[in-house]
Every structure is written in structure tokens, then in C-alpha cells.
Amino acid sequence: MSSNMQIPKTCQYCGKAFIAKTTVTKCCSSVCAGKAYKANKRREKVQSTIEQDLKSDKVQQPTNSINPNSLALKDYLSVNEASKLIGVSRWTIQRMIKKGQLNAVPFGNKHIVKRSQIESLFI
Ligand SMILES: [Zn+2]
Numbered sequence: 001m002s003s004n005m006q007i008p009k010t011c012q013y014c015g016k017a018f019i020a021k022t023t024v025t026k027c028c029s030s031v032c033a034g035k036a037y038k039a040n041k042r043r044e045k046v047q048s049t050i051e052q053d054l055k056s057d058k059v060q061q062p063t064n065s066i067n068p069n070s071l072a073l074k075d076y077l078s079v080n081e082a083s084k085l086i087g088v089s090r091w092t093i094q095r096m097i098k099k100g101q102l103n104a105v106p107f108g109n110k111h112i113v114k115r116s117q118i119e120s121l122f123i
Pocket of ligand 1: 011012013014015016027028029032
């Protein structure tokens with residue numbers, strides 16, 4: 001192995017022509033190498049953030065707290081969720097169920113309201 005290699009190269013960072021001593025050298029100086037490394041890292045970070053955004057668009061995050069946006073995707077809502085969806089108290093929903101304005105199906109100790117029921121109230 002020769003340690004006196006002289007490979008004409010172009011700096012990856014500043015674009016200056018230089019003579020490299022190893023085949024893996026990509027930059028004219030350690031300053032450029034450091035800057036190129038940082039730029040690369042930044043690009044990777046941006047890229048992975050974009051990929052994460054794309055993923056989280058497809059995969060719904062499981063969450064215990066009630067997010068009004070995720071309620072719009074659910075077809076069946078608890079009384080609590082239904083009240084959050086239209087922004088009234090759960091007592092209002094329960095009153096509507098008692099009056100027969102909303103058709104709720106009991107599941108155990110919960111009442112489940114079909115989202116289309118709520119939507120049809122506004123038609
Ligand atoms: Zn350079």
C-alpha cells in the first residue's frame with residue numbers, strides 16, 4: 001500500500017480542485033470536510049423529518065386524549081366523544097338521547113352514537 005497517492009479531485013464542499021492522498025478524501029481541507037459533514041447531516045435530518053411526516057399522515061397515532069380531528073375519522077362515538085365533536089356538554093348529548101333526538105346504542109355502561117346520526121342532525 002502506497003501512502004504517497006496523489007489523486008486529483010474536486011472538493012465536494014467548495015468545488016475547488018485539489019490533490020487527495022486517499023481515495024476516500026472528498027474535500028480539499030478539514031474545514032471543508034467538517035462543513036460538508038454538517039451539511040450532509042442537516043440534509044439527512046430534513047429528509048427524515050419529511051419521511052416521518054409522510055408516515056404520520058398514513059398511520060394514525062394511537063392516543064388516549066380526545067383529538068377533535070381524529071373524531072372526524074371515527075364512525076362510532078361515545079357520548080363524551082360525540083359531545084367533543086360538536087362542542088357541547090355530554091349532558092346535552094345524553095338529554096338528546098333521552099328525548100330520542102339521537103339514537104344511541106348501549107355497549108356495557110357506555111352509549112355509542114353513530115357519527116352519521118350527528119351529521120344528519122345538521123341536514
Ligand atoms: Zn474545499
